[in-house]
Amino acid sequence: MSIQQLENQVIIRNESFIGQAEKLKPQLHETLVKPKALVEVVRDDEAIHGWRTEQAAPAADLLNREYGKNDSFILDFGDHQVGYLTIDVRPAGSPPDAPLKLKLTIGEMPVEMAEPFENYQGWLSSSWLQEETIFVDVLPGTIALPRRYSFRYVKFEVLDTSPKYRVVFDRIECRAVTSVNFNDIQSISHHDPELEKMDQISIKTLADCMQDVFEDGPKRDRRLWLGDLRLQALANYETFKTNDLVKRCLYLFAGVPDDKGKVPANVFVSPKLIADDTYLFDYSLFFASTLHDYYFATNDIDTLKELWPTAHRQIELALERLDENHIVRDSSDWWSFIDWQEGLNKQAPSQGVLIYTMKQAVRLAEELDLPESGNELKRRLEEIVEATRSLLWDENQQFFISGTDRQVSWASQIWMVLAGVLSNEESKKLMKRLLEEKPEVGIATPYMYHHLVEALLVSGDKDQAISEMKAYWGGMIKDGADTFWELYDPNNKEYSPYGSHLINSYCHAWSCTPTYLIRKYDL
Amino acid sequence: MSIQQLENQVIIRNESFIGQAEKLKPQLHETLVKPKALVEVVRDDEAIHGWRTEQAAPAADLLNREYGKNDSFILDFGDHQVGYLTIDVRPAGSPPDAPLKLKLTIGEMPVEMAEPFENYQGWLSSSWLQEETIFVDVLPGTIALPRRYSFRYVKFEVLDTSPKYRVVFDRIECRAVTSVNFNDIQSISHHDPELEKMDQISIKTLADCMQDVFEDGPKRDRRLWLGDLRLQALANYETFKTNDLVKRCLYLFAGVPDDKGKVPANVFVSPKLIADDTYLFDYSLFFASTLHDYYFATNDIDTLKELWPTAHRQIELALERLDENHIVRDSSDWWSFIDWQEGLNKQAPSQGVLIYTMKQAVRLAEELDLPESGNELKRRLEEIVEATRSLLWDENQQFFISGTDRQVSWASQIWMVLAGVLSNEESKKLMKRLLEEKPEVGIATPYMYHHLVEALLVSGDKDQAISEMKAYWGGMIKDGADTFWELYDPNNKEYSPYGSHLINSYCHAWSCTPTYLIRKYDL
Structure with a gap:
C-alpha cells in the first residue's frame, strides 16, 4: 500500500491488488x-x-x-x-x-x-x-x-x-x-437471421475491445471504464468466458482507490497503472455490480472475499450523498454519467443505480455469510426504496421524476424498473406508458438503450425488447456497422456528443450487449 | 563482376571494388x-x-x-x-x-x-x-x-x-x-580574422558532409556526387586527412560503371550501392581528377593501379564526344553540369574540363610508368589544345566563346585558365579582363566561385582571389552562415535554382573549399 499525492487527487495504491492484476495480463x-x-x-x-x-x-x-x-x-x-x-x-x-x-x-x-x-x-x-x-x-x-x-x-x-x-x-x-480466442465461442444458429447477425456483430465488437484490458473503444479512448466493463463482462460470460480478464480489471480498479476508498471511473494502464481523476457516482457503484456478476459467473469466492471491502465501500460512499429523506442529493458539483442525453437530470436514475447495486451487494453479503453487513444494507435499502416511491414517483403523471424541475426522463423510468422499485406488474405498465408517451428527455447512447431493452425484458415484454433491438442495433446494421457504434440516433445520424461524428468510436464496448441480451434472455 | 539490367541503364557491377568500398565504411x-x-x-x-x-x-x-x-x-x-x-x-x-x-x-x-x-x-x-x-x-x-x-x-x-x-x-x-575526428585537424591562427573564420566554417561544413560517404549536403541530397567529392577531397587533404573515405568513394564509383565503362554522376549507398541514371560529361571526367588528387595526397600506388583503367576509360569516353575539329560536340541531348547558371552554354567549359583532366591523366600515366597511354594522351591533348585556341578563342573579343551562339561566359574563361590553355601571362590578363568586363553569363554557385578563385590563384592574382572570397564566402558569413550554403548570390539572396529557397541546402559540400584555398595557396 502506498500513497500517491497527485495534483488533484490522493491515490492509495494497493500493490498486492496491482500485482495480481499484472499476473493476469493476457497474451494477445x-x-x-x-x-x-x-x-x-x-x-x-x-x-x-x-x-x-x-x-x-x-x-x-x-x-x-x-x-x-x-x-x-x-x-x-x-x-x-x-x-x-x-x-x-x-x-x-x-x-x-x-x-x-x-x-x-x-x-x-x-x-x-x-x-x-x-x-x-x-x-x-x-x-x-x-x-x-x-x-x-x-x-x-x-x-x-x-x-x-x-x-x-x-x-x-x-x-x-x-x-x-x-x-x-x-x-x-x-x-x-x-485477447480472446474465437474458438472459445459457440456460435448460435438463430431462427431469426436479424438476431443472429446482431449476435455476431456484438461478439466482434466485444472481441475487438478485449485487449490488455476491456477497452471502451479501440479507436478512442482505448481505456478501461467501469461502466463499459460491467456490460462487456456480461457479454463475455455469455460468449468468450475470458473471465480472468474481468478479474484483472476488477483488481486494477481496486488497486487505485482514492483516500476515501472510492474507485475511479476509469484507469490508464500505460506506462503504469494510473487512476484517472474522474469519479462518477454510478460508475463507482458499478464496481459492486461487476463484482456481483463476476462472482455469479465464476463462483470465485476468493476474489469475492478479497474485493468485497472495495465493493462495499463504494456503496457506503454513495450513501453519503443521500439527503435526510434518503434521496440522492442533486447539485451542480457532482457527476453521475447515466447517459449522454442532453439536459438529462441525473438524480432519479442515480437513485435507481444505487438501489440496483445495493440489492446486488445484499446478495454478495449473503454469499459471504456476512449477516451484519447484509442486514444493515437491507435496512437502508428499505428506507431508500420507500423514499423513492414516495418522493420520486409522480402519481399524477405516473412517472418517476428527477431533480427540482421534476424532470420526466426515459433514464429515470428505466433505472427504477431495473432497480425493482415497483412490482413486476407496475414495472410492465410503466415501460408500456414510457414507450407510448415517449417523454422528451430520451436516450442518447447504446449504453442507455441496453438498459431500456433489459428493463423491458425484466418486466416481461420480450417482444417489445426484440422490436427495440431491431430498430436500434438492427438500424446500425442496415447503416453498415461491422461492429456496433458508440453513438447512434436513428433520427439524427450525424449525432455526436463531441461536436463531430469523425471522433465517434465505431467499435464500442457499451454497444456490444445484444449478444448478452439474446443469449441470457433466450431471445 | 555482374551485369544489372535496369529500366534505363545497364550496370556492370564490380563486386571486388564494391567489397573494398564496403570494408572502408567508416565508424561514425x-x-x-x-x-x-x-x-x-x-x-x-x-x-x-x-x-x-x-x-x-x-x-x-x-x-x-x-x-x-x-x-x-x-x-x-x-x-x-x-x-x-x-x-x-x-x-x-x-x-x-x-x-x-x-x-x-x-x-x-x-x-x-x-x-x-x-x-x-x-x-x-x-x-x-x-x-x-x-x-x-x-x-x-x-x-x-x-x-x-x-x-x-x-x-x-x-x-x-x-x-x-x-x-x-x-x-x-x-x-x-x-566520420571525422575534430582532433585530427590543426586549426590555423590566421593573421586575417575573416579568413580564419572562413577556414573554420569551411571545416565545419566539410565535417557535417562527411558521413558514410562524402555527401553533397546532409539535408539534401545526402548523396555522393562526383563533382562534390572532388572538392571535398581537396579540402580534406588540407584538413582532416580522412583519406580512406576518399578511397572508399572512388571504389564506389568504380564499382558501378555502365556497360561502356562510364561512371555515373552520383551513387546511392542505401539500401545497397546503386548507380544513379544521371551521367554528366564533366562529373565522369572528375573521376580521373579525384584519383589524381588522391594519389598525390597519399602516394597510394596500389589504388592508383587498380583504378587507373576506370579513370582512363572516362577520358576515352569523353574523347568520343569530340567532333572532327577536336572540339566537344554541343547538342541538346547531353548534359555537362559546370554550374547552375541559367543559359550557360556548356561546350567551352566542358572542353576546359577535358583538357584539365587529361593533363592530370598524363601525370598519372607517368607515375604508373605507362608511356604508351601517356604518349597517346599527350598527342591528343596537343591537338585539342591547339583546336581550342584556334576555334574557341575569339581574337576580337579576347574571350573564349562557347556554342553556336559564340557565348562569352565566366565559366568558359575560368575553365580554360584552370586547364592551362593559355600561357600564365595570357591567363592573368584574361582573368583581369573577365573581372573588368563582367560578361553577362555569370556564376551561380559556390562550386563555380571556387573555380573562379582557383583560376585567379593559378594565374597569380592572390589579392584578387582573397577579395573574391571575402565578397562571396565572407558575404555568407555576414548573412549568418554557420556552414557554407549550396547557393548564394550576393545580388539576389532569394536565389534558388529549385524554385524555392526553402529547399536549398545550407550546409553543402561544394561550398567548403575556402579551407583548401587558404591552406593550399597560403593565403
Missing part, C-alpha cells in the same frame, strides 16, 4: 489480415454520414499499380480490425532521389476516408483521429507502424516522391490483436 | 549536443530571406514551461548539426486522456522556422523539407526519431493534447554524427 492472439479491395468513397445521401464505399478493384491489383505525387487509393480490409499495419514499398523508375512522403488516414467508417481531418472542430482531442505522415528515406523499405489502429479502411496519399520515381506497394498487412 | 563519431536557447523568429528586411532569430530565453527554461494545444516554441542548437533527435516528454495536469500530437519543423535557417512548408511550390520533392508529425500514445515517453536531420533550429508545435493535460519537454538532445 494475433491474426494476419490482408486488405480485401481497393475502394472509392462516393457521396450518397441515403448512406450514414452521406458516404459509402464502392469496390474499385480487388486488392491484388495493387501490385500492378505505380503511384506518384498526389496519387491516392483507399484499401478496404473487409471488416473491422484492431491491430498494427506493415507496408512493403518499393520504387519504380529511376533510383529514388528523394524520400517518399506518404500520408495514411485510418478509419472505421467511410466518412473518415471522405472528410478531411483538418476540418475537425470537435471538442475531444484531434489526436484521436487516426493519421500518419511518414517519410521513407530508403527504398525499397518496410514501414512497420508502431501504433495500434482501429479501422476497416486505410487511405494512402502519396504526398511526394520525385519526378524520377514512383512507388509500388508490394504488401500491406494488418496484424490484428485481441 | 557521435557527440551529444543540447539546445542553447529558446528563440523567436522575427521579420527583418536586412536579414537573409527576411528573417532572423532573437533569443527569447535560455534553453534551460524549457523545464519550467508547460505546453498545451496550439502552443509552440523554437529551439536553437547554437550551430549547425547533423544527427538524431531524442525528446523526453511528460504530462502535466490530469493523466493524459488522449495522445499528444506534436509537429516538428527542423531547419538549417531561420526562414525554415518562419515560412510554412505547406506553401512550398519548388521543383524538387517537398519530401526533403524536414518535418515530422508525431503521435505519442503513452506519456511520459521518449521520442527517439529514427531519421537523421541537418539543422540548427527545431520548431515544436503542440497540435493537440487534451483539455485535461499539458506537456513538459524534459530533455531534448541531438546525437550529432560525422
Whole structure:
C-alpha cells in the first residue's frame, strides 16, 4: 500500500491488488489480415454520414499499380480490425532521389476516408483521429507502424516522391490483436437471421475491445471504464468466458482507490497503472455490480472475499450523498454519467443505480455469510426504496421524476424498473406508458438503450425488447456497422456528443450487449 | 563482376571494388549536443530571406514551461548539426486522456522556422523539407526519431493534447554524427580574422558532409556526387586527412560503371550501392581528377593501379564526344553540369574540363610508368589544345566563346585558365579582363566561385582571389552562415535554382573549399 499525492487527487495504491492484476495480463492472439479491395468513397445521401464505399478493384491489383505525387487509393480490409499495419514499398523508375512522403488516414467508417481531418472542430482531442505522415528515406523499405489502429479502411496519399520515381506497394498487412480466442465461442444458429447477425456483430465488437484490458473503444479512448466493463463482462460470460480478464480489471480498479476508498471511473494502464481523476457516482457503484456478476459467473469466492471491502465501500460512499429523506442529493458539483442525453437530470436514475447495486451487494453479503453487513444494507435499502416511491414517483403523471424541475426522463423510468422499485406488474405498465408517451428527455447512447431493452425484458415484454433491438442495433446494421457504434440516433445520424461524428468510436464496448441480451434472455 | 539490367541503364557491377568500398565504411563519431536557447523568429528586411532569430530565453527554461494545444516554441542548437533527435516528454495536469500530437519543423535557417512548408511550390520533392508529425500514445515517453536531420533550429508545435493535460519537454538532445575526428585537424591562427573564420566554417561544413560517404549536403541530397567529392577531397587533404573515405568513394564509383565503362554522376549507398541514371560529361571526367588528387595526397600506388583503367576509360569516353575539329560536340541531348547558371552554354567549359583532366591523366600515366597511354594522351591533348585556341578563342573579343551562339561566359574563361590553355601571362590578363568586363553569363554557385578563385590563384592574382572570397564566402558569413550554403548570390539572396529557397541546402559540400584555398595557396 502506498500513497500517491497527485495534483488533484490522493491515490492509495494497493500493490498486492496491482500485482495480481499484472499476473493476469493476457497474451494477445494475433491474426494476419490482408486488405480485401481497393475502394472509392462516393457521396450518397441515403448512406450514414452521406458516404459509402464502392469496390474499385480487388486488392491484388495493387501490385500492378505505380503511384506518384498526389496519387491516392483507399484499401478496404473487409471488416473491422484492431491491430498494427506493415507496408512493403518499393520504387519504380529511376533510383529514388528523394524520400517518399506518404500520408495514411485510418478509419472505421467511410466518412473518415471522405472528410478531411483538418476540418475537425470537435471538442475531444484531434489526436484521436487516426493519421500518419511518414517519410521513407530508403527504398525499397518496410514501414512497420508502431501504433495500434482501429479501422476497416486505410487511405494512402502519396504526398511526394520525385519526378524520377514512383512507388509500388508490394504488401500491406494488418496484424490484428485481441485477447480472446474465437474458438472459445459457440456460435448460435438463430431462427431469426436479424438476431443472429446482431449476435455476431456484438461478439466482434466485444472481441475487438478485449485487449490488455476491456477497452471502451479501440479507436478512442482505448481505456478501461467501469461502466463499459460491467456490460462487456456480461457479454463475455455469455460468449468468450475470458473471465480472468474481468478479474484483472476488477483488481486494477481496486488497486487505485482514492483516500476515501472510492474507485475511479476509469484507469490508464500505460506506462503504469494510473487512476484517472474522474469519479462518477454510478460508475463507482458499478464496481459492486461487476463484482456481483463476476462472482455469479465464476463462483470465485476468493476474489469475492478479497474485493468485497472495495465493493462495499463504494456503496457506503454513495450513501453519503443521500439527503435526510434518503434521496440522492442533486447539485451542480457532482457527476453521475447515466447517459449522454442532453439536459438529462441525473438524480432519479442515480437513485435507481444505487438501489440496483445495493440489492446486488445484499446478495454478495449473503454469499459471504456476512449477516451484519447484509442486514444493515437491507435496512437502508428499505428506507431508500420507500423514499423513492414516495418522493420520486409522480402519481399524477405516473412517472418517476428527477431533480427540482421534476424532470420526466426515459433514464429515470428505466433505472427504477431495473432497480425493482415497483412490482413486476407496475414495472410492465410503466415501460408500456414510457414507450407510448415517449417523454422528451430520451436516450442518447447504446449504453442507455441496453438498459431500456433489459428493463423491458425484466418486466416481461420480450417482444417489445426484440422490436427495440431491431430498430436500434438492427438500424446500425442496415447503416453498415461491422461492429456496433458508440453513438447512434436513428433520427439524427450525424449525432455526436463531441461536436463531430469523425471522433465517434465505431467499435464500442457499451454497444456490444445484444449478444448478452439474446443469449441470457433466450431471445 | 555482374551485369544489372535496369529500366534505363545497364550496370556492370564490380563486386571486388564494391567489397573494398564496403570494408572502408567508416565508424561514425557521435557527440551529444543540447539546445542553447529558446528563440523567436522575427521579420527583418536586412536579414537573409527576411528573417532572423532573437533569443527569447535560455534553453534551460524549457523545464519550467508547460505546453498545451496550439502552443509552440523554437529551439536553437547554437550551430549547425547533423544527427538524431531524442525528446523526453511528460504530462502535466490530469493523466493524459488522449495522445499528444506534436509537429516538428527542423531547419538549417531561420526562414525554415518562419515560412510554412505547406506553401512550398519548388521543383524538387517537398519530401526533403524536414518535418515530422508525431503521435505519442503513452506519456511520459521518449521520442527517439529514427531519421537523421541537418539543422540548427527545431520548431515544436503542440497540435493537440487534451483539455485535461499539458506537456513538459524534459530533455531534448541531438546525437550529432560525422566520420571525422575534430582532433585530427590543426586549426590555423590566421593573421586575417575573416579568413580564419572562413577556414573554420569551411571545416565545419566539410565535417557535417562527411558521413558514410562524402555527401553533397546532409539535408539534401545526402548523396555522393562526383563533382562534390572532388572538392571535398581537396579540402580534406588540407584538413582532416580522412583519406580512406576518399578511397572508399572512388571504389564506389568504380564499382558501378555502365556497360561502356562510364561512371555515373552520383551513387546511392542505401539500401545497397546503386548507380544513379544521371551521367554528366564533366562529373565522369572528375573521376580521373579525384584519383589524381588522391594519389598525390597519399602516394597510394596500389589504388592508383587498380583504378587507373576506370579513370582512363572516362577520358576515352569523353574523347568520343569530340567532333572532327577536336572540339566537344554541343547538342541538346547531353548534359555537362559546370554550374547552375541559367543559359550557360556548356561546350567551352566542358572542353576546359577535358583538357584539365587529361593533363592530370598524363601525370598519372607517368607515375604508373605507362608511356604508351601517356604518349597517346599527350598527342591528343596537343591537338585539342591547339583546336581550342584556334576555334574557341575569339581574337576580337579576347574571350573564349562557347556554342553556336559564340557565348562569352565566366565559366568558359575560368575553365580554360584552370586547364592551362593559355600561357600564365595570357591567363592573368584574361582573368583581369573577365573581372573588368563582367560578361553577362555569370556564376551561380559556390562550386563555380571556387573555380573562379582557383583560376585567379593559378594565374597569380592572390589579392584578387582573397577579395573574391571575402565578397562571396565572407558575404555568407555576414548573412549568418554557420556552414557554407549550396547557393548564394550576393545580388539576389532569394536565389534558388529549385524554385524555392526553402529547399536549398545550407550546409553543402561544394561550398567548403575556402579551407583548401587558404591552406593550399597560403593565403
